[in-house]
Amino acid sequence: MSRVTVAGSTIIAGIGQTEFSKHSGRSELQLAAEAARSAIADAGMTPADIDGMVTFTQDSNDELLLMRSLGIPELRYWSRTPNGGAGAHTTIQHAALAVHGGAAKAVLVYRAFNERSGRRFGQPNARVTPPGWNWYLPFGLDTPAKTYSLGFQRYMFRYGLTNEDFGRYTVVARRHAATNPNAWFHQRPITLEDHQCSRWIVEPILRLLDCCQESDGGVAMIVTTADRANDLPNRAVKVAAVADAHINDGNIMFNYYHGDLAEFPEARALGRQLYEQTGLGPSDIDAAMLYENFSPVVFLQLEALGFCGPGEAAAFIAEGNIDLTGTLPVNTHGGLLGEAYIHGLNNILEGVRQIRGTAANQLSSPETIMVAGGHSGLILQPAG
Amino acid sequence: MARVIPPTVDADDEYFWDGVKEHRLLLQTCGSCGTLRHPPVPMCGRCHATDRGVQEAQGTGHVHSWIISRHPSEPDDQARVVVLVELTEGLRLVGNLVDTPFDQVRNEMPVEVCFREIDGVLLPQFRPRSVEGPVPMGSPT
Numbered sequence A: 001m002s003r004v005t006v007a008g009s010t011i012i013a014g015i016g017q018t019e020f021s022k023h024s025g026r027s028e029l030q031l032a033a034e035a036a037r038s039a040i041a042d043a044g045m046t047p048a049d050i051d052g053m054v055t056f057t058q059d060s061n062d063e064l065l066l067m068r069s070l071g072i073p074e075l076r077y078w079s080r081t082p083n084g085g086a087g088a089h090t091t092i093q094h095a096a097l098a099v100h101g102g103a104a105k106a107v108l109v110y111r112a113f114n115e116r117s118g119r120r121f122g123q124p125n126a127r128v129t130p131p132g133w134n135w136y137l138p139f140g141l142d143t144p145a146k147t148y149s150l151g152f153q154r155y156m157f158r159y160g161l162t163n164e165d166f167g168r169y170t171v172v173a174r175r176h177a178a179t180n181p182n183a184w185f186h187q188r189p190i191t192l193e194d195h196q197c198s199r200w201i202v203e204p205i206l207r208l209l210d211c212c213q214e215s216d217g218g219v220a221m222i223v224t225t226a227d228r229a230n231d232l233p234n235r236a237v238k239v240a241a242v243a244d245a246h247i248n249d250g251n252i253m254f255n256y257y258h259g260d261l262a263e264f265p266e267a268r269a270l271g272r273q274l275y276e277q278t279g280l281g282p283s284d285i286d287a288a289m290l291y292e293n294f295s296p297v298v299f300l301q302l303e304a305l306g307f308c309g310p311g312e313a314a315a316f317i318a319e320g321n322i323d324l325t326g327t328l329p330v331n332t333h334g335g336l337l338g339e340a341y342i343h344g345l346n347n348i349l350e351g352v353r354q355i356r357g358t359a360a361n362q363l364s365s366p367e368t369i370m371v372a373g374g375h376s377g378l379i380l381q382p383a384g
Numbered sequence B: 001m002a003r004v005i006p007p008t009v010d011a012d013d014e015y016f017w018d019g020v021k022e023h024r025l026l027l028q029t030c031g032s033c034g035t036l037r038h039p040p041v042p043m044c045g046r047c048h049a050t051d052r053g054v055q056e057a058q059g060t061g062h063v064h065s066w067i068i069s070r071h072p073s074e075p076d077d078q079a080r081v082v083v084l085v086e087l088t089e090g091l092r093l094v095g096n097l098v099d100t101p102f103d104q105v106r107n108e109m110p111v112e113v114c115f116r117e118i119d120g121v122l123l124p125q126f127r128p129r130s131v132e133g134p135v136p137m138g139s140p141t
């Protein structure tokens, strides 16, 4: 069965962002507008070139107010993607399919929030609101750290891991952030001892330093067709593959109903879909930006995406494979733990920078980069 | 005492909370093909029937995974063990493990349901089960 893919036909033409902070001091709409302004300029475009918009369903910014703020004269297409950070890369899929199919010529993708100085994702829910949460909130699963840990604990049990194993990932992420001026934790590396001395958030799974940041900031990208790659002021980056994989009985926050929770079947399906679209395999990936609201998600993804075998992620990380000089550098910007938590969209910017050759921790001419968030993900390559 | 966020019951899960009031752990079944499911959905993914029934669970199972849940900023909100229980029927259900010191919680430990009122909310809870056999449902707790 053939399927429509965007492989080779769409590019990320521009990237933009605000500073990443804990208190932006301005509205979320202003953050969105500033990030978008930067991305449009980076693509060598004007607001009149933008005729589509995609953001998260969770984004608070009204498209029409952003349109007015930027002076975009006419819009042909907009879309939003569900599932929070698990759907971060789906924004690119929507944008890419829109330009690939002719619904729009150039689509602005954005996400902006005051997620530290405004509503903090890490704080407990006060009451049941969304449908289906009766199965969880009355029993105390009132923070993302807890809801995800109920799965991580099974992974630790299955493979005999301790929290110290997760700490070895955090040390790497913070080392990468330490040399990234864009990162909140720039010049602030940690040791494994620092990690082990940080307080429990969910015993015996997560300590404070296993948790992503809460951040204020905005990021934006411009997606357009590959035929424009040679007209741009900056190196265009090809969307070689993009997918959003879900399986029956799956869930985002409460993914408790499939087989053994030591596995991440959605990420396995995502990897299969991305590899099918490109004909590539795990060994073809030069570096990976892996969404980590919490450190164990990196372990589950490394295994599910085929970078190592089941239960091997702890050794894979301990042996240095995800370091800048390793076989598969991971989260070269410091990830959501080290750089900032812009709901995962900042990971795509790092992938683009690595392909362009403009990353703070620049790898040696990477040709193929995966950016993945468990359910959704993409593969980036140089255009042309 | 732990603070409990009470459920907001809706049309798709009221059978469960009605059962809890009677100290019964009820699972949804498809009214047509009999498939058991949890969490419930309003249509059977196997046969597309919308008529539903309930089946009382044996109330036994084992711990698939667990965490210790503490409130990040309110220490008087007593810590609880949250467990993901794999019921004997093969379905999974989130609950709390009671009558068990935190350092005695183990994956795969056999548990059985009991019903406790916590912070004014009656909830299905789980307690350790001796492996000789299940205790009848609705026994005094």
Ligand SMILES: [Zn+2]
Pocket: B030, B031, B032, B033, B034, B035, B044, B045, B046, B047, B048, B049
């Ligand atoms: Zn049925």
